[in-house]
Amino acid sequence: MKKIITVVLTVLLVFSTFSIQAFAKEVTYAPYEGYEYNDYNESVAAPIGYIMDGNFNSDAMGLEVEIKEPSDILFDGEDAVYILDSGNGRILELTTTFRVVKIYDEFLTELGDIKKIKGAQGLSLSLDKSCFYIANTQQCEVLKVRRSDSRVLQCITKPEDLDINTNADFAATKVTVDNKGQVYVLVKSINVGAFVFDADGEFLKFFGSNPIVATAETLRNYLLKRFMTKEQRKGLTRITPTAFSNFDVDEYGFLYTVSEDTSLVSKEGTVRRLNYSGNDILKSGLVFGDLEWDRLYGTVSKYTSFIDIDIDEDGYINLLDKGRGKVFQYTTDGKMTAVFGSYNDLNGSFKNPVAIETIGTEIYVLDAGSNTVISFKPTDYTTTLRSAFSLLQSTDTKASKEVWTEILKMNTNSQYAYYGLGTVADQEGNYTEAMKNFKLAGAHQEYSKSLREYRKEFISDNYILIILALVVIAVLVIILVRIIKKKSVLVHGTAYSAMETKALFPVYTSLHPADGFGQFRIRDVMSVRATLIIVVSWFLIKTLAFFNTGFAFNNNRAIDYSFFTTLFFTAGLFILFVVSNWSVCTLLNGKGNFKTIVVTTAYSLIPYLLCEIVKIGMSNILTLEESAFIGLVGIIGLLWSGMILFIGLSTIHEYSFKETVGSVLLTILFMALICFLLILFYTLIQQTVNFVRSAIAELSLR
Amino acid sequence: MKLLIKVLCCLLTVITAFSVITVTAKAPETLDIVPEIMGVTDETEDTYLIKYEKITENDNLILYADTKRGHFALKNKATGYLWYSTPNDVLTDETTIGLEKWNTHSQIVVEYVYKEDVLSASGVNTLSSQLGVVESGNAEVKKSDNGIRVDYFFQEIDTLIPVEYFIDGDEFSASIKLSEIKEGKEIYITAINLLPYFGAGNSNESGKLLIPDGSGALIDFNNGIETSVYRKMIYGDNVDSVADVDNTKSEVIRMPVFAVIKENNTLMGVITKGDSSASIRAVNGNDSRKYNCVSSICELRSLQKMVMFKNSSNRREIGSITKWPENADCFEVTYKFLDGDNANYVGVAKEYRNYLIEEKGLTKSETTPSFSLDIYGAIDVEATFLGVQYSKLKSLTTFSQAEEILDELKAEGVENVSVRYLGWSNYGLLNKKLPKKAKALSKLGGNSGFKELLDYTAENDGILYADVDLLRFRSGSKKTVVKNIFNEVAKHTERLRSVYAMKLNIDPFMYLSPDKISEVSDNYLKSLKKQGITDISFSTLGSYCYSNNGKKNTFHRYFFALEIEKTLKNYKDNDFNIALDDANAYAAVYADRIYNTPVLTSGCSIFDEEIPFYQIVLHGYTAMTVESTTAAQEYKVNILKAVESGSELLYSAMYEDSSVLTNTRYDLYYSTNYKLWIDEASEIAVRYYDLLRKIHDKEIVSHRTLQENVCETVFQNGIKVIVNYNEDAVTINGKTIEGLNYITEEGAEE
Structure with missing residues (x-):
């Protein structure tokens, strides 16, 4: 005891x-x-x-023989998990808590032959879950095995009369069954799509090959082929769609x-x-x-x-x-x-x-x-996020708002949360709130839509004020035009109007380019100060556009702003152009000297710059659908400035139309050349510095 | 070619050895006699036999040793249990394969590189004392008063390494005499593994290895996990060699202590000298390793690599080797033998705490348990004026706003708040320059505003630590920063969270050269005194440990801990209250409060269990907080970790809306606006601090896992806390604990 x-x-x-x-x-x-x-x-x-x-x-899992090189895992949707234990050539049936229930390791055919599934890569269940489909990769076949007695019911091999041009083996890697019972089989080396078989194992079709993506290489090969002999063409690798890896x-x-x-x-x-x-x-x-x-x-x-x-x-x-x-x-x-x-x-x-x-x-x-x-x-975060996404489609704004607020509590960086809250605010008719959130979410389209609604509200609330404002602007424009007209009238006894003074000359050349630029040679009306102001304004307007273009049209972030990039695309471009033009035109007998080219180019920019300012203003009021108007203003500015510049260059260099076109094209070419040389020089310097640094380091260690 | 021959020779020897070692050993029959000679059969080669004789004895221990080869064994007189330097059944080992098999026989394993291989940066060689010394009969054993001294002469590399083994009271120490090492002309020693298999458990024993990784990890004997050997630098890696793509996110070893825990006997080791320059090595039993053991490695030099001619076809790597720690006397590990009730990790923690009290001056700090708060002061943001960029300061929390936060917390019932103000000075959280003056940012309210906040916290029984990062800064003179062996400035660059590549658009951190630390900190101390600040938080001083391998100001990390101890002692002597962040052991003893203590391990696959070892050592002596709940991966778990170890809660707060951080380099501080968490936090705090007030100054006397994900901690006054990490409720002794929750039981006073 x-x-x-x-x-x-x-x-x-x-x-x-x-x-x-x-x-x-x-x-x-x-x-x-x-x-x-x-x-x-x-x-x-x-x-x-x-x-x-x-x-x-x-x-x-409670296994005696350890798993070896497993290749696939499958959940039957109810209570069983299957693992294809490829290295041991068996299938494990486990509970959802991963305790082994049954091991399938002997597969007999009707004739009593034993099928080995070592190295099999894919596993799937038939619709009624009574059978396995096994992609038996090494044996180049797909087996249908009854689960109750491990009997092989079917052995699908490569269909015979295929109209594809390949001798590749039927090395099936993955297999799956859709909700009609069709069997999809993936063979890595055959890339025309998945083989589709019906429930009886009859081959139906190929399905879903990846489309060929047009790349530079495809294009190059296409061109090369035009010039190749048949023999050479054979050597060229065929561009084929990439096979998909799983489904x-x-x-x-x-x-x-x-x-x-x-x-x-x-x-x-x-x-x-x-x-x-x-x-x-x-x-x-x-x-x-x-x-x-x-x-x-x-x-x-x-x-x-x-x-x-x-x-x-x-x-x-x-x-x-x-x-x-x-x-x-x-x-x-x-x-x-x-x-x-x-x-x-x-x-x-x-x-x-x-x-x-x-x-x-x-x-x-x-x-x-x-x-x-x-x-x-x-984690709690993902669980909440998933429930939030499912609520996004529903009309239950209150629940949606609650759950998105919860997300924000856990992650104030979440653009999804701001998007969700924006959507809710938009649905509730709180458009300023919606715009604020969409801005944080980086949702330009949605912002634009909320802006439209907000604008509607704003206009109906303040229409008297808006009409008044419009009237004031119209009156101001009329007055401005009148002043210019009045000043343009030649006072008796003088050769030039009041517009043609040094200070107002930039305005005058915008309206009368041929006459205005013509006077450069005979009168002292070129203002270096005005030129400087124009170039600096260009830089400032570009900066303003970077930060202040309306959010609907603005993809820029303050963090991405670069002083040097902005400077290069304004003042840098300006200098590049005038230097190139001066170099080209000196060779081509142009009459304009450097100073004249500089001033002419600067004065020509005025309409463009004005339109840019108008564009910034418009972008804050208009929505994405109305973007055409902004584009129109931009084109007007460019064309106007371009025309003035063209006339100006032709006038100061005393070129014919043809000569001007030629010189402008050459100027652009020269600009590209300078850029290329600069980049080349920069890379060279960098490489040299790297080399010298490495060499010194190595020497110091020897 | 030479290498090939070497490898072949090694293989041949191993194979021969295998054929020889197929004999069975006799187990020692009784524990009272001298340990048995191993592997005695007529065919056994003499080289493998170990013949122990008694060397010395005191009240607690007896030391036996083989006076020819240097193997030794220790008997714990209290239990009679014998601890062998080489497992006593090593000759029957048919499991362990490769070079590791030689290590099981060895007392030291030396790692070295050939001088001629340094430039080509080819690999490090290892040679064990059995293979390199004992086999060729080159071990010289001398007896001393209380132990032995073994001179290991490695003939192959013409190198002599003397090691002393001696007993003192209930302690046994092993000491590598670094200053007496005679290095061969052709090699550089890089590391020495001391007693790799001392006290190892074999494949039949059950027990655990204690690894101080993060909060503390246990490896079960023979867990069978097939993985490489665990090896990790104590106090973290050096800062001057950084991988280009680095995805290791892991905890650091904060305490230089390890243990082999067997059923009734435990062997613990504490690195007492040279801990700043050491690694922990652990092996587990599996199909290719018979023994389970943990040991220490003295890291002396490292082979660093650099890529030359990066973008050209001549691209290749060259190597160079760091310097020997001149003036370093020895690397010493002290072992203790625990038995009975103490033969577990709580016992090890207790012994280690005693060591800290006696040797390092750990004392009970007089702190009230408080709700800890990190407040973010200011950040730098990009701004433009007329198209010209500049960075400007943006306030996240001004001093008066901080007061408002504290007021609101008080209204919610949270009193005694200890605030750590981050980014209150020196360009905010950026920490742009090397801090010289303790000057509050005028953007946040200036020195006067800071003083008002100081007064406010003092009135409300709180404390305000002004945080300073003395080790890392982003711009300034490169003369006093850490450089690598190629004299390149060591930089810490932030990484993309997705693919771990370096973020190229952010200024990297540089590190202050260790030899300048005391100078810089002394200056800062004066400035603090001038400002009347007496509570100071060092966010990096306690957690970093590194060498400076540059040409000038060269400094070996062997001496790093001493430098920090000196600095912190100076502050302590000037009556400062010190807060540290995730502190290493040598610094922790000076801290009144440690923020961000590790509550998790690195999660290496070799580990089986996580334990709050770090907290068990220091609880009751130093106030500690867990990781900030707002930054925790799973905040509910984080709070339970605090409860399990009796730590304070930590939250991060800012006054501004957190969305201002999005699209800045500070986006990782998301969701720290205090309004987002204040309700929930105060509810948790009010409940938990009732408990914490009772236990905060009590030692932890017991800690164990009751069932899966359920832990029990017992404090000195008998209060028992049971924490359930499961999502579902569990029932323990008839009491139900809700999922992710805890219960407490009052116990009898002890």
Whole structure:
């Protein structure tokens, strides 16, 4: 008896120590940063979206033989998770808490042959969930296996009479089933789209190949081909659409595809949502993945490269990026709701992620590097953000406002929150509030719409004032015109009118260019001070335009303003032009000297500058639909100034029309040449400095 | 070619060794006798046999050693438990593979580079004492009064490394005599791993390794995780070698202490000399490693690389090596042997606390538990005047607005607020120049405004720490900044959060050369005194540790801690109240309050558990706060972390609307407008501070994990706090704890 008690006690003791060991606390530190992209494709600090919840290795799953090179994970939508344990050639059935229920490792055909699935890459379930579809990559086939007895019901191989020009093997990598029971099979080496089979395994068609994107290379090859012999053409690599890397079917039966991308910054078209006729129905122009890139001494070390996609139960797009080891989550409108993950040897980061799956809002990443499944749960922030996005479509403005305010509380950087609050304010008719929020959200179109409504209100509230203001402006214009007219009248006995004094001459040349510039040679009416003022004004007006153009038309941020850029595109351009023109015209027997060219060019700018000021004013009142008016004013200014400059140059150089055109074209050419030389010089200096610096450093160490 | 031959030789030796070591060892039969000679069969080569003899004995310990080879063992007289420098069953080890197998036999492992390889920046070689010394019979063991001295002569590299092992009371110390090392002509020593397998647990034992990473981490023996060896610099990496794309976001080791915790016996090590220049190394048992152990590495030099001719086809890397710590006497680790109730991490924390009290002068600081607040003063923003750019100051919180925030907190029931005012001086949060004068920004209300705020906080039983960053600044003379071995200025550049590349449009930080720290801080002290400021917060002084490898002002980090101790002592002697941020152990003893103490670990995959070791050591002596709740990844967890360790709550506040930060370099301070959190925070604080007032000056006497994500902390006065990190409620001893919540139990006074 005593013995039994001792045994029981020992067992209890062992058990209790064991249980304490098993209750290890999870590590909660997320080894990655939270961020969102703003309108300018810059990453901005944001709360972390998902955080690690669990890490399930073979031990935790209760497996005797450890998982090896797993390749796919699948949730049946109810209570079972399947992992394709490719290295061991088996399929694991697990509970949603990742305890193993059943292992499928023997697959017999009707004839009693054993099918091996080692190296299989893709796994899917039939519509009624009674059968597996296995993309048995190494055997070049797709197997349909009944779950109840592991019997192979069907073996789909490469269809025979294909009208595609390839001998590639049917090395199926991924397989999925849509809601009509059609089976989609992806073969990496065949890039005309996915093979579609019906439920009986009959080949139907190819579906959804990526479109060929016109690049410089395609164009070059097209041109080259015109001049090549047949033999040479054979050597040329054929431009083919890139094959997509994975797919998933959403609840409406639309096929989502992802493709790996190897450009510096992510491009559009890496994620597509295809309707039954194979057309992409996602909003055009959406770019998924990281929008910034890592400069490593001018080379790029990593790309965003999607290898798996999963559409969760709320329709969110979850993407697995193998390039940087991240998971991205987007709404169907392409708004990023979360990004997380990194490559590292830390909890919550990856070694070799191969597939993702979602159960509810949790995301599961299958990692073939550590042979584990890592689960992530959304933080409060992402949960709230998701509920906010779903409310954005509804008319319940109160609930929407509440939830967006909550988002703002957690992240005052969130452009989405300002957008949401703007939308709510707009719906409530609070247009100034809406405009303020849309401005913070960087939403130009929506701002413009709210501005239109606000303007409507403003006009109906203040129409008397507005009419008065318009009258005053009209009267002022009339008076100004009268004054100019009066001053232009020649007083008897004088050769020149009151307009033709040195001070008013810039105005005079704008109205009478040929006569005005003609007087430069005979009278002292060139004002250097006026020239300076005009050039400085140009700079100031450009600066004013940068900051004060109405938000609807203004993509500039104060942070992006550069003194030198503005200076170059005003005063710099001016100097470049006059120097070039002077150089060209001296060679071409132009009569104008340097000072005359400078003053003529400056005086010609006046109409352009006036129109620019008017444009700034208009941009603050008009909406995007009325942008044509602003454009019109801009064109008037340019044409007017251009005409004056042309007449001016022809007058001072005493050129014919043809000669003037020629000299202007040569001037522009010369300007380009100077720019080119400057850039060349700059690069050379930079390279030399770098070289010398490196050489000195190396010498000092020897 | 030479390298190839070397590698081949090594492989051959390893293979031969394997074929030899297939014998079984006899376990020591009783613990009272001299430790058994290992691996005794007739075929065993003499080189592998360890013959222990008694060297010396005191009231607590007996030291045995092999006087031919230098292996030793210690007996804890209280329990009779034997701790071996080389695992006693090492000859039966068929699991460990590669060079690591030699390390299991060794007392030291030396890392070195050949001088001829330095320029080409090729790799670091390692040589263990077993392979390089004992095999060739080059270990010379001398007895001394209380121990032995072993001169390890590595013939291959013509290098002599003397190490002393001695007992003193209940302590055992191992000391590498740095000043007596005779380095071979062809090599540079870069690091020495001391006692890599002292006290190791084998694949049959159960136990844990204590790693002081972040708040503190435990590795279970034989957790089977296949990962590389854990190795991390204590007090953080140097600042002068920064990767171009760096995505490691991790915690730092703040305390130079480690332990092997077995069932009833625990071996703890404290690096007592040279801790500023040391690493912690840990190995776990898995398919390729039989033993679990944690040890220390003395880091002496480092091989730095530079890319030459960056954008040309001649692009290549060249290397150079940093300098030896001249005048450094020794690298010393003191081991203690805990048993019974103390043989756990709380016991280790207690012993380490005693060490800090006795050796480092840790005292109980007289602080009232307070609600901690970071207030952001001013930032710089870009502005233009007539098209010309300039940066101007923008106030986030003026001194009178700060008063308003404190008033509102008071109205919500939160009293005793300790404020750390960041960006109140020196161009705001930018910290543009090396701080010379403690002068409040006039934009925020000037010196008089600051004084008013000081008076206000004093009246309201609060405290106002003026924060200063003495180590980092963005512009100014480059003569006194840290440079790397290539004499390039060491810079800290902010990174893109998405792809971790450097942000090129922001001025990077430079670091003050360590030899100038005391000069700069003394000047600042005078200025503070003039202003009548007595409460000072150093946001970086306690948390950084680095060398200056430049040509001038060269300074080895071995001496860094001494420099900081000197500085902080000066402030303490001048009656300053000192607040630090995430402080290293040597600085922490001078602090009255430590902001931002680590509550998490780096989360390395090798770790099994996170524990608040840092807090257990210092709780009751120094006031501590957790990470700012507004910046925490999961703020609810952050608050529970405070409760678990009896720390103060920390919030970040600004008066302006936080949207002004968007599109500035300060966008990471989002959502810190105080109105966004004040209601929720005061509700939490009012409940929690009732508890904190009872426990803030009490030591933590017990801490354990009750079940998954549920922890229990017991304080000196018997108050028990149980924290539930699960989202769902749990029931412990009949009491229900809601999800993400805590309960307290009053206990009997002890």
